[in-house]
Amino acid sequence: MSLLQVRNISKSFGGVQAVAGISFDVAAGELLALIGPNGAGKSTTFNMVGGQLAASSGSVKLDGHELVGMRPRDIWRLGVGRTFQIAATFASLTVVENVQMALLSHRSRIYSWFSRAANEYRSEAMELLAQVGMAAQADRPCSELAYGDVKRVELAMGLANDPKLLLMDEPTAGMAPQERNDLMALTKRLVVDRGMAVLFTEHSMDVVFAYADRMIVLARGKLIAEGSAQEIRNHPKVQEVYFGSGKTFEKPTGVAA
Known part of the structure:
Protein backbone atom coordinates (compact mmCIF):
# COMPACT_ATOMS: atom_id res chain seq x y z
CA MET A 1 0.00 0.00 0.00
CA SER A 2 1.28 3.48 -0.88
CA LEU A 3 2.05 5.90 1.91
CA LEU A 4 0.38 8.84 0.13
CA GLN A 5 -2.68 8.30 -2.03
CA VAL A 6 -4.01 11.24 -4.05
CA ARG A 7 -7.27 10.55 -5.87
CA ASN A 8 -9.03 12.82 -8.34
CA ILE A 9 -8.14 16.09 -6.62
CA SER A 10 -9.34 19.25 -8.30
CA LYS A 11 -9.13 22.93 -7.52
CA SER A 12 -11.03 25.84 -9.04
CA PHE A 13 -10.53 29.54 -8.46
CA GLY A 14 -13.76 31.18 -9.53
CA GLY A 15 -14.34 30.03 -13.09
CA VAL A 16 -10.74 28.87 -13.59
CA GLN A 17 -9.91 25.23 -12.99
CA ALA A 18 -6.26 25.13 -11.90
CA VAL A 19 -6.15 21.35 -11.28
CA ALA A 20 -8.51 18.81 -12.85
CA GLY A 21 -8.82 15.33 -11.37
CA ILE A 22 -5.21 14.40 -10.64
CA SER A 23 -4.35 11.04 -9.06
CA PHE A 24 -0.98 9.63 -7.98
CA ASP A 25 0.71 7.63 -5.22
CA VAL A 26 3.97 8.02 -3.31
CA ALA A 27 5.55 5.04 -1.57
CA ALA A 28 7.71 5.02 1.54
CA GLY A 29 11.38 5.25 0.53
CA GLU A 30 10.52 6.97 -2.75
CA LEU A 31 11.51 10.38 -4.09
CA LEU A 32 8.79 11.58 -6.50
CA ALA A 33 9.21 14.69 -8.63
CA LEU A 34 6.22 16.84 -9.61
CA ILE A 35 7.17 18.77 -12.75
CA GLY A 36 5.56 20.78 -15.52
CA PRO A 37 5.80 24.13 -17.29
CA ASN A 38 4.73 27.39 -15.65
CA GLY A 39 0.99 27.43 -14.99
CA ALA A 40 0.71 23.63 -15.05
CA GLY A 41 -0.85 23.41 -11.58
CA LYS A 42 2.21 22.15 -9.70
CA SER A 43 2.05 24.62 -6.82
CA THR A 44 -1.70 24.20 -6.46
CA THR A 45 -1.36 20.41 -6.31
CA PHE A 46 1.56 20.64 -3.88
CA ASN A 47 -0.34 23.00 -1.58
CA MET A 48 -3.45 20.81 -1.59
CA VAL A 49 -1.35 17.90 -0.33
CA GLY A 50 0.13 20.09 2.43
CA GLY A 51 -3.18 21.67 3.40
CA GLN A 52 -2.30 25.24 2.43
CA LEU A 53 -5.13 25.01 -0.12
CA ALA A 54 -8.35 23.06 0.30
CA ALA A 55 -9.19 20.78 -2.61
CA SER A 56 -12.50 21.52 -4.34
CA SER A 57 -12.98 17.77 -4.69
CA GLY A 58 -11.07 14.53 -4.34
CA SER A 59 -9.11 12.78 -1.64
CA VAL A 60 -5.59 12.98 -0.17
CA LYS A 61 -4.74 10.18 2.26
CA LEU A 62 -1.57 9.71 4.29
CA ASP A 63 -1.24 6.20 5.67
CA GLU A 97 18.08 27.25 18.02
CA ASN A 98 16.19 27.11 14.72
CA VAL A 99 15.97 23.34 14.95
CA GLN A 100 15.07 23.51 18.65
CA MET A 101 12.17 25.82 17.79
CA ALA A 102 10.89 23.30 15.24
CA LEU A 103 11.10 20.53 17.84
CA LEU A 104 9.31 22.68 20.43
CA SER A 105 6.53 23.41 17.97
CA HIS A 106 6.12 19.75 17.05
CA ARG A 107 5.86 18.78 20.72
CA SER A 108 3.42 21.62 21.46
CA ARG A 109 5.74 23.38 23.89
CA ILE A 110 5.28 27.16 24.06
CA TYR A 111 7.62 29.57 25.85
CA SER A 112 7.31 33.31 26.41
CA TRP A 113 11.06 33.78 26.20
CA PHE A 114 13.40 31.66 24.12
CA SER A 115 16.05 31.84 26.85
CA ARG A 116 13.84 29.58 28.96
CA ALA A 117 13.88 27.01 26.17
CA ALA A 118 17.56 27.34 25.25
CA ASN A 119 18.43 23.85 26.49
CA GLU A 120 15.20 22.13 25.46
CA TYR A 121 15.77 19.35 22.93
CA ARG A 122 19.33 20.52 22.18
CA SER A 123 20.63 16.96 21.93
CA GLU A 124 17.82 16.01 19.50
CA ALA A 125 18.50 19.15 17.49
CA MET A 126 22.19 18.31 17.30
CA GLU A 127 21.35 14.82 16.04
CA LEU A 128 19.28 16.31 13.23
CA LEU A 129 22.04 18.77 12.37
CA ALA A 130 24.52 15.92 12.23
CA GLN A 131 22.30 14.16 9.71
CA VAL A 132 22.41 17.17 7.38
CA GLY A 133 26.10 17.96 7.93
CA MET A 134 25.59 21.14 9.97
CA ALA A 135 26.54 20.10 13.52
CA ALA A 136 29.87 21.94 13.35
CA GLN A 137 28.02 25.21 12.70
CA ALA A 138 25.36 24.72 15.37
CA ASP A 139 26.12 27.88 17.33
CA ARG A 140 26.48 30.24 14.38
CA PRO A 141 23.64 32.67 13.62
CA CYS A 142 21.74 31.66 10.49
CA SER A 143 22.36 35.19 9.16
CA GLU A 144 26.05 34.29 8.72
CA LEU A 145 25.51 31.14 6.68
CA ALA A 146 25.94 30.60 2.96
CA TYR A 147 22.61 30.01 1.23
CA GLY A 148 23.30 26.32 0.63
CA ASP A 149 23.90 25.84 4.36
CA VAL A 150 20.67 27.69 5.19
CA LYS A 151 18.82 25.17 3.04
CA ARG A 152 20.44 22.36 5.02
CA VAL A 153 19.25 23.94 8.27
CA GLU A 154 15.75 24.20 6.83
CA LEU A 155 15.94 20.52 5.90
CA ALA A 156 16.85 19.66 9.51
CA MET A 157 13.85 21.71 10.65
CA GLY A 158 11.67 19.82 8.18
CA LEU A 159 12.78 16.57 9.82
CA ALA A 160 11.87 17.76 13.34
CA ASN A 161 8.50 16.01 13.29
CA ASP A 162 10.09 12.72 12.14
CA PRO A 163 8.07 12.91 8.91
CA LYS A 164 6.66 10.00 7.01
CA LEU A 165 6.33 12.35 4.03
CA LEU A 166 8.51 15.37 3.27
CA LEU A 167 7.23 18.03 0.86
CA MET A 168 10.03 20.04 -0.76
CA ASP A 169 9.03 23.09 -2.79
CA GLU A 170 11.80 23.98 -5.27
CA PRO A 171 14.48 22.73 -2.87
CA THR A 172 17.43 23.85 -5.02
CA ALA A 173 16.10 27.28 -6.08
CA GLY A 174 18.83 29.93 -5.94
CA MET A 175 21.63 27.39 -5.42
CA ALA A 176 24.81 26.86 -7.41
CA PRO A 177 25.12 23.56 -9.35
CA GLN A 178 27.37 21.86 -6.79
CA GLU A 179 25.13 22.99 -3.92
CA ARG A 180 22.11 21.57 -5.77
CA ASN A 181 23.77 18.20 -6.22
CA ASP A 182 24.99 18.07 -2.62
CA LEU A 183 21.54 18.87 -1.20
CA MET A 184 19.71 16.37 -3.35
CA ALA A 185 22.28 13.63 -2.73
CA LEU A 186 21.77 14.26 0.98
CA THR A 187 17.98 14.11 0.56
CA LYS A 188 18.29 10.85 -1.35
CA ARG A 189 20.32 9.33 1.49
CA LEU A 190 17.76 10.48 4.06
CA VAL A 191 14.94 8.92 2.04
CA VAL A 192 16.74 5.58 2.10
CA ASP A 193 17.96 5.76 5.71
CA ARG A 194 14.65 6.94 7.18
CA GLY A 195 12.32 5.09 4.82
CA MET A 196 10.33 8.27 4.32
CA ALA A 197 8.69 9.51 1.13
CA VAL A 198 9.56 12.79 -0.59
CA LEU A 199 7.35 14.73 -2.99
CA PHE A 200 9.17 17.66 -4.56
CA THR A 201 8.64 20.30 -7.22
CA GLU A 202 11.64 21.43 -9.21
CA HIS A 203 12.50 23.47 -12.29
CA SER A 204 16.09 22.21 -12.63
CA MET A 205 15.81 19.21 -14.93
CA ASP A 206 19.34 18.04 -14.13
CA VAL A 207 18.25 17.62 -10.49
CA VAL A 208 15.01 15.88 -11.44
CA PHE A 209 16.56 13.36 -13.82
CA ALA A 210 19.50 12.62 -11.55
CA TYR A 211 17.68 12.07 -8.26
CA ALA A 212 13.96 11.33 -8.70
CA ASP A 213 12.87 7.70 -8.52
CA ARG A 214 9.76 8.59 -10.51
CA MET A 215 8.20 11.70 -12.02
CA ILE A 216 4.70 12.96 -12.65
CA VAL A 217 4.18 15.66 -15.25
CA LEU A 218 1.38 18.22 -15.26
CA ALA A 219 0.21 20.50 -18.04
CA ARG A 220 -2.77 22.87 -17.88
CA GLY A 221 -3.95 21.30 -14.64
CA LYS A 222 -3.93 17.72 -15.88
CA LEU A 223 -1.56 14.82 -15.37
CA ILE A 224 -0.11 13.96 -18.78
CA ALA A 225 2.62 11.47 -17.91
CA GLU A 226 4.23 9.51 -15.10
CA GLY A 227 7.11 7.11 -14.93
CA SER A 228 10.86 6.71 -14.70
CA ALA A 229 13.42 9.20 -16.00
CA GLN A 230 13.79 7.26 -19.25
CA GLU A 231 10.04 6.98 -19.75
CA ILE A 232 9.51 10.70 -19.16
CA ARG A 233 12.48 11.68 -21.34
CA ASN A 234 11.00 9.76 -24.28
CA HIS A 235 7.34 10.61 -23.70
CA PRO A 236 5.96 12.46 -26.76
CA LYS A 237 3.47 14.58 -24.79
CA VAL A 238 6.17 15.70 -22.38
CA GLN A 239 8.50 16.62 -25.23
CA GLU A 240 5.73 18.61 -26.89
CA VAL A 241 4.76 20.47 -23.71
CA TYR A 242 8.33 21.45 -22.86
CA PHE A 243 9.92 21.94 -26.26
CA GLY A 244 7.37 21.60 -29.03
CA SER A 245 7.19 18.60 -31.34
CA GLY A 246 10.41 17.17 -32.68
CA LYS A 247 12.66 18.01 -29.74
CA THR A 248 13.75 15.83 -26.84
CA PHE A 249 15.22 16.12 -23.40
CA GLU A 250 18.98 15.97 -23.31
CA LYS A 251 20.45 13.58 -20.79
CA PRO A 252 21.90 15.69 -17.97
CA THR A 253 25.66 15.66 -17.49
CA GLY A 254 27.91 16.37 -14.53
CA VAL A 255 25.56 15.02 -11.86
CA ALA A 256 25.55 11.90 -9.73
CA ALA A 257 23.57 8.93 -10.97
Whole structure:
Protein backbone atom coordinates (compact mmCIF):
# COMPACT_ATOMS: atom_id res chain seq x y z
CA MET A 1 0.00 0.00 0.00
CA SER A 2 1.28 3.48 -0.88
CA LEU A 3 2.05 5.90 1.91
CA LEU A 4 0.38 8.84 0.13
CA GLN A 5 -2.68 8.30 -2.03
CA VAL A 6 -4.01 11.24 -4.05
CA ARG A 7 -7.27 10.55 -5.87
CA ASN A 8 -9.03 12.82 -8.34
CA ILE A 9 -8.14 16.09 -6.62
CA SER A 10 -9.34 19.25 -8.30
CA LYS A 11 -9.13 22.93 -7.52
CA SER A 12 -11.03 25.84 -9.04
CA PHE A 13 -10.53 29.54 -8.46
CA GLY A 14 -13.76 31.18 -9.53
CA GLY A 15 -14.34 30.03 -13.09
CA VAL A 16 -10.74 28.87 -13.59
CA GLN A 17 -9.91 25.23 -12.99
CA ALA A 18 -6.26 25.13 -11.90
CA VAL A 19 -6.15 21.35 -11.28
CA ALA A 20 -8.51 18.81 -12.85
CA GLY A 21 -8.82 15.33 -11.37
CA ILE A 22 -5.21 14.40 -10.64
CA SER A 23 -4.35 11.04 -9.06
CA PHE A 24 -0.98 9.63 -7.98
CA ASP A 25 0.71 7.63 -5.22
CA VAL A 26 3.97 8.02 -3.31
CA ALA A 27 5.55 5.04 -1.57
CA ALA A 28 7.71 5.02 1.54
CA GLY A 29 11.38 5.25 0.53
CA GLU A 30 10.52 6.97 -2.75
CA LEU A 31 11.51 10.38 -4.09
CA LEU A 32 8.79 11.58 -6.50
CA ALA A 33 9.21 14.69 -8.63
CA LEU A 34 6.22 16.84 -9.61
CA ILE A 35 7.17 18.77 -12.75
CA GLY A 36 5.56 20.78 -15.52
CA PRO A 37 5.80 24.13 -17.29
CA ASN A 38 4.73 27.39 -15.65
CA GLY A 39 0.99 27.43 -14.99
CA ALA A 40 0.71 23.63 -15.05
CA GLY A 41 -0.85 23.41 -11.58
CA LYS A 42 2.21 22.15 -9.70
CA SER A 43 2.05 24.62 -6.82
CA THR A 44 -1.70 24.20 -6.46
CA THR A 45 -1.36 20.41 -6.31
CA PHE A 46 1.56 20.64 -3.88
CA ASN A 47 -0.34 23.00 -1.58
CA MET A 48 -3.45 20.81 -1.59
CA VAL A 49 -1.35 17.90 -0.33
CA GLY A 50 0.13 20.09 2.43
CA GLY A 51 -3.18 21.67 3.40
CA GLN A 52 -2.30 25.24 2.43
CA LEU A 53 -5.13 25.01 -0.12
CA ALA A 54 -8.35 23.06 0.30
CA ALA A 55 -9.19 20.78 -2.61
CA SER A 56 -12.50 21.52 -4.34
CA SER A 57 -12.98 17.77 -4.69
CA GLY A 58 -11.07 14.53 -4.34
CA SER A 59 -9.11 12.78 -1.64
CA VAL A 60 -5.59 12.98 -0.17
CA LYS A 61 -4.74 10.18 2.26
CA LEU A 62 -1.57 9.71 4.29
CA ASP A 63 -1.24 6.20 5.67
CA GLY A 64 -5.05 5.90 5.51
CA HIS A 65 -5.76 9.29 7.15
CA GLU A 66 -7.78 11.76 5.08
CA LEU A 67 -5.94 15.11 4.87
CA VAL A 68 -8.48 17.14 2.90
CA GLY A 69 -10.09 19.61 5.27
CA MET A 70 -7.30 19.45 7.84
CA ARG A 71 -5.22 22.46 8.86
CA PRO A 72 -1.56 22.53 7.79
CA ARG A 73 -0.29 22.33 11.38
CA ASP A 74 -2.44 19.26 12.04
CA ILE A 75 -1.17 17.66 8.84
CA TRP A 76 2.36 18.45 10.00
CA ARG A 77 1.73 16.72 13.31
CA LEU A 78 0.51 13.63 11.45
CA GLY A 79 3.99 13.33 9.93
CA VAL A 80 4.19 15.63 6.89
CA GLY A 81 7.31 17.82 6.85
CA ARG A 82 7.80 20.81 4.57
CA THR A 83 10.55 22.97 3.11
CA PHE A 84 9.97 26.09 1.04
CA GLN A 85 11.27 27.64 -2.17
CA ILE A 86 12.62 30.57 -0.13
CA ALA A 87 14.29 29.08 2.94
CA ALA A 88 12.18 29.73 6.06
CA THR A 89 14.60 30.11 8.97
CA PHE A 90 15.03 32.68 11.75
CA ALA A 91 18.10 34.66 10.74
CA SER A 92 18.65 36.11 14.23
CA LEU A 93 18.73 32.68 15.91
CA THR A 94 21.57 30.23 15.82
CA VAL A 95 21.49 27.13 13.68
CA VAL A 96 20.69 24.85 16.63
CA GLU A 97 18.08 27.25 18.02
CA ASN A 98 16.19 27.11 14.72
CA VAL A 99 15.97 23.34 14.95
CA GLN A 100 15.07 23.51 18.65
CA MET A 101 12.17 25.82 17.79
CA ALA A 102 10.89 23.30 15.24
CA LEU A 103 11.10 20.53 17.84
CA LEU A 104 9.31 22.68 20.43
CA SER A 105 6.53 23.41 17.97
CA HIS A 106 6.12 19.75 17.05
CA ARG A 107 5.86 18.78 20.72
CA SER A 108 3.42 21.62 21.46
CA ARG A 109 5.74 23.38 23.89
CA ILE A 110 5.28 27.16 24.06
CA TYR A 111 7.62 29.57 25.85
CA SER A 112 7.31 33.31 26.41
CA TRP A 113 11.06 33.78 26.20
CA PHE A 114 13.40 31.66 24.12
CA SER A 115 16.05 31.84 26.85
CA ARG A 116 13.84 29.58 28.96
CA ALA A 117 13.88 27.01 26.17
CA ALA A 118 17.56 27.34 25.25
CA ASN A 119 18.43 23.85 26.49
CA GLU A 120 15.20 22.13 25.46
CA TYR A 121 15.77 19.35 22.93
CA ARG A 122 19.33 20.52 22.18
CA SER A 123 20.63 16.96 21.93
CA GLU A 124 17.82 16.01 19.50
CA ALA A 125 18.50 19.15 17.49
CA MET A 126 22.19 18.31 17.30
CA GLU A 127 21.35 14.82 16.04
CA LEU A 128 19.28 16.31 13.23
CA LEU A 129 22.04 18.77 12.37
CA ALA A 130 24.52 15.92 12.23
CA GLN A 131 22.30 14.16 9.71
CA VAL A 132 22.41 17.17 7.38
CA GLY A 133 26.10 17.96 7.93
CA MET A 134 25.59 21.14 9.97
CA ALA A 135 26.54 20.10 13.52
CA ALA A 136 29.87 21.94 13.35
CA GLN A 137 28.02 25.21 12.70
CA ALA A 138 25.36 24.72 15.37
CA ASP A 139 26.12 27.88 17.33
CA ARG A 140 26.48 30.24 14.38
CA PRO A 141 23.64 32.67 13.62
CA CYS A 142 21.74 31.66 10.49
CA SER A 143 22.36 35.19 9.16
CA GLU A 144 26.05 34.29 8.72
CA LEU A 145 25.51 31.14 6.68
CA ALA A 146 25.94 30.60 2.96
CA TYR A 147 22.61 30.01 1.23
CA GLY A 148 23.30 26.32 0.63
CA ASP A 149 23.90 25.84 4.36
CA VAL A 150 20.67 27.69 5.19
CA LYS A 151 18.82 25.17 3.04
CA ARG A 152 20.44 22.36 5.02
CA VAL A 153 19.25 23.94 8.27
CA GLU A 154 15.75 24.20 6.83
CA LEU A 155 15.94 20.52 5.90
CA ALA A 156 16.85 19.66 9.51
CA MET A 157 13.85 21.71 10.65
CA GLY A 158 11.67 19.82 8.18
CA LEU A 159 12.78 16.57 9.82
CA ALA A 160 11.87 17.76 13.34
CA ASN A 161 8.50 16.01 13.29
CA ASP A 162 10.09 12.72 12.14
CA PRO A 163 8.07 12.91 8.91
CA LYS A 164 6.66 10.00 7.01
CA LEU A 165 6.33 12.35 4.03
CA LEU A 166 8.51 15.37 3.27
CA LEU A 167 7.23 18.03 0.86
CA MET A 168 10.03 20.04 -0.76
CA ASP A 169 9.03 23.09 -2.79
CA GLU A 170 11.80 23.98 -5.27
CA PRO A 171 14.48 22.73 -2.87
CA THR A 172 17.43 23.85 -5.02
CA ALA A 173 16.10 27.28 -6.08
CA GLY A 174 18.83 29.93 -5.94
CA MET A 175 21.63 27.39 -5.42
CA ALA A 176 24.81 26.86 -7.41
CA PRO A 177 25.12 23.56 -9.35
CA GLN A 178 27.37 21.86 -6.79
CA GLU A 179 25.13 22.99 -3.92
CA ARG A 180 22.11 21.57 -5.77
CA ASN A 181 23.77 18.20 -6.22
CA ASP A 182 24.99 18.07 -2.62
CA LEU A 183 21.54 18.87 -1.20
CA MET A 184 19.71 16.37 -3.35
CA ALA A 185 22.28 13.63 -2.73
CA LEU A 186 21.77 14.26 0.98
CA THR A 187 17.98 14.11 0.56
CA LYS A 188 18.29 10.85 -1.35
CA ARG A 189 20.32 9.33 1.49
CA LEU A 190 17.76 10.48 4.06
CA VAL A 191 14.94 8.92 2.04
CA VAL A 192 16.74 5.58 2.10
CA ASP A 193 17.96 5.76 5.71
CA ARG A 194 14.65 6.94 7.18
CA GLY A 195 12.32 5.09 4.82
CA MET A 196 10.33 8.27 4.32
CA ALA A 197 8.69 9.51 1.13
CA VAL A 198 9.56 12.79 -0.59
CA LEU A 199 7.35 14.73 -2.99
CA PHE A 200 9.17 17.66 -4.56
CA THR A 201 8.64 20.30 -7.22
CA GLU A 202 11.64 21.43 -9.21
CA HIS A 203 12.50 23.47 -12.29
CA SER A 204 16.09 22.21 -12.63
CA MET A 205 15.81 19.21 -14.93
CA ASP A 206 19.34 18.04 -14.13
CA VAL A 207 18.25 17.62 -10.49
CA VAL A 208 15.01 15.88 -11.44
CA PHE A 209 16.56 13.36 -13.82
CA ALA A 210 19.50 12.62 -11.55
CA TYR A 211 17.68 12.07 -8.26
CA ALA A 212 13.96 11.33 -8.70
CA ASP A 213 12.87 7.70 -8.52
CA ARG A 214 9.76 8.59 -10.51
CA MET A 215 8.20 11.70 -12.02
CA ILE A 216 4.70 12.96 -12.65
CA VAL A 217 4.18 15.66 -15.25
CA LEU A 218 1.38 18.22 -15.26
CA ALA A 219 0.21 20.50 -18.04
CA ARG A 220 -2.77 22.87 -17.88
CA GLY A 221 -3.95 21.30 -14.64
CA LYS A 222 -3.93 17.72 -15.88
CA LEU A 223 -1.56 14.82 -15.37
CA ILE A 224 -0.11 13.96 -18.78
CA ALA A 225 2.62 11.47 -17.91
CA GLU A 226 4.23 9.51 -15.10
CA GLY A 227 7.11 7.11 -14.93
CA SER A 228 10.86 6.71 -14.70
CA ALA A 229 13.42 9.20 -16.00
CA GLN A 230 13.79 7.26 -19.25
CA GLU A 231 10.04 6.98 -19.75
CA ILE A 232 9.51 10.70 -19.16
CA ARG A 233 12.48 11.68 -21.34
CA ASN A 234 11.00 9.76 -24.28
CA HIS A 235 7.34 10.61 -23.70
CA PRO A 236 5.96 12.46 -26.76
CA LYS A 237 3.47 14.58 -24.79
CA VAL A 238 6.17 15.70 -22.38
CA GLN A 239 8.50 16.62 -25.23
CA GLU A 240 5.73 18.61 -26.89
CA VAL A 241 4.76 20.47 -23.71
CA TYR A 242 8.33 21.45 -22.86
CA PHE A 243 9.92 21.94 -26.26
CA GLY A 244 7.37 21.60 -29.03
CA SER A 245 7.19 18.60 -31.34
CA GLY A 246 10.41 17.17 -32.68
CA LYS A 247 12.66 18.01 -29.74
CA THR A 248 13.75 15.83 -26.84
CA PHE A 249 15.22 16.12 -23.40
CA GLU A 250 18.98 15.97 -23.31
CA LYS A 251 20.45 13.58 -20.79
CA PRO A 252 21.90 15.69 -17.97
CA THR A 253 25.66 15.66 -17.49
CA GLY A 254 27.91 16.37 -14.53
CA VAL A 255 25.56 15.02 -11.86
CA ALA A 256 25.55 11.90 -9.73
CA ALA A 257 23.57 8.93 -10.97
